[in-house]
Amino acid sequence: MSIWIDDDSPHDECGVVGIVAPGRDIARLAFFALHALQHRGQESAGIAVADDGHVLVQRDLGLVGAVFDEASLRSLGGHSAIGHVRYSTTGSNKWENAQPVTRNRGDGLVALGHNGNLTNTDDLRRIVADDPQPLQATTDSEIIAALLARTPGSLFDAVAANIHLLVGAFSAVALSSDELIAFRDAHGVRPLVIGALDGGYCVASETCALDQIGAKLVREVRPGEVIRLTADGIESRQALAPAVSRMCVFEHIYFARPDSLLDGRNVWEQRRAMGIELAGEAPVDADMVVGLPDSGTPAAIGYAFASGIPYSEAVVRNRYVGRSFIQPDQELRKNGVKLKFNPLREIIDGKRLIVVDDSIVRGTTTQQVVAMLREAGAAEVHMRISSPPISWPCFYGIDMPSRQELIASSHSIEQVAAMTGATSLAHLSLDGLERAIGSPANRFCRACFTGEYAIPVPDSTTKLRFEDLTAGASSQ
Ligand code: SF4
The missing domain is CATH 3.40.50.2020 (Rossmann fold)
Incomplete structure (x- = not known):
């Protein structure tokens, strides 16, 4: 049994990172970037790396320093990586809900890390209900991965084709064996910044993670933007028309680390x-x-x-x-x-x-x-x-x-x-x-x-609503 023994503050949500840097120790870079984002989630941590046509994932419950050790970082070689730290806002704290989540795309795995909450997950669950791969987790994040897995073509195209289905807040990273994609909702509720580092490019929830791995801030991922990171640069598509900016004001008040920059300040x-x-x-x-x-x-x-x-x-x-x-x-x-x-x-x-x-x-x-x-x-x-x-x-x-x-x-x-x-x-x-x-x-x-919600709110709002659905399904 785990409990939160300190206070009743609003709790941080999640942190994400994505790095493309062939020739660098990619898992170690992801580890230290996640370490800088630890304040955004302390329940679980995970890293997925892409290497020679494969995607490998390690994730577990616990702090970043407890989930990874020297041996595990050495075993996660590759040219690209995504990472995630989690505090559960949807779904309980169990191993299946640790991220990055993975789905089989036919030509290999797609791994996904997500910061935010979708508000139309019940509709999205219906879209993926006929998927031959049953949902393992009880989070909205796995549903995004399932949508990407069932869409043929490049991962860049798959994200651009599905992003309009997602309602709510999302700053996310997705990884296949040969592509790393980052994308953000049209209101830009959760932060996501792009950095340039020696030998490649990266994205992270906050600039403090860029500082940690020696990356220089390039700019924010724009609301509604989908980007593909390569070792040589960034390819961008404005997949959603940017809506009125609705960056969470609590990032400024409490969530973001004080040494981070938000909106350049x-x-x-x-x-x-x-x-x-x-x-x-x-x-x-x-x-x-x-x-x-x-x-x-x-x-x-x-x-x-x-x-x-x-x-x-x-x-x-x-x-x-x-x-x-x-x-x-x-x-x-x-x-x-x-x-x-x-x-x-x-x-x-x-x-x-x-x-x-x-x-x-x-x-x-x-x-x-x-x-x-x-x-x-x-x-x-x-x-x-x-x-x-x-x-x-x-x-x-x-x-x-x-x-x-x-x-x-x-x-x-x-x-x-x-x-x-x-x-x-x-x-x-x-x-x-x-x-x-x-x-x-x-x-x-x-x-x-x-009480003025700019993005539609869900009918069912309990954090554990998918546990209820899973229980219902398994009893049939
Ligand atoms: S400002 Fe908006 S996004 Fe931030 S905590 Fe309040 S309701 Fe949530």
Whole structure:
């Protein structure tokens, strides 16, 4: 049994990488690129390589460093590779759902890694229902691979022929024995960037992965674009007319690594700017500004800069908490935040604190943090959140609870402050967020704040809906 023992933050989705570099140690490059993307998914990791007419895949549950070792990387030689790290947003955490997923195309395997969520998977399942290869996994990603496997011709043509069938969010990589293809939905919800490296080209979810393997940023994969990577360059087709850009605004607030560039701008700088905006919108007299590490830190630094109130660390984070197969006992589970944070009592005692965090989901983490800081002697705890209240669930690749479980969907800010025990609570406004990011707000998906979904949402929205279908099928 595995559990997530740290908090109720919205969880990252997935990370993908694709590299063509004949003569380079391709699996090692993919490994280190995935290592840089580990924050996007810690449930499973996998690499597929193409070599001499074959596609080889290794994938398993666990962190990148646990799934691969020196021997396995040496056995994965080739001219091209794709890789994937996963946090399950559709389908449970089991081996079959680890990616890259593979399907037989007749002339060999096609492997696929996908970041995002499709919202029309029930329709797509009907299209592939007559496929002689039964679906093994319970994810939307395997359905994309099945569509590509049943389409003859080059992989480039197969992606271009099927991309219009896919509704939802996808930044994906696909590999056959002689082609590596990357493609992105028409709204560009999830990031995907192209890099040039010595001896070839690559794509990755974030620029931090390019930095890790010594690649230089070329540009983003455009919304609706399909590209074929070769050792000599990039071949591009605009397969879908680009729609209004709906990049997930939470990539800027929380998901992306702070050293990555999104839309050409550094994420750490944007988060610091969110703190500056928040200090202007929600000032309060206090002794110290504290960031909840790590995601709250840049905004806390910005808040302290703008307010003139000193910044300090006040909690130490245990960086090794994450997916664990060890069940904490009842007492530890009741206050899971103590597994993640330990307060610096000598710093906190008697102080009026401004505590900056990136978001509130159910409110349970905030409640535990406030209680922990008060126990450590804080005289006041003013919570400042560098995003607007989350009132609506995400259908585009982020694991969030149902609307009923989102505390802001049914409680006012004052009520949430009272429930969490905070002395005061304030969120950054959408306008403030827009100013901090430096791009017009209508360029982003903000549906979890506004309920305005630009891409159709599915009828059936449970994460494990395909498990239900599989169970039904097997009982017949
Ligand atoms: S609903 Fe929220 S988390 Fe989901 S894609 Fe839109 S902005 Fe991102």
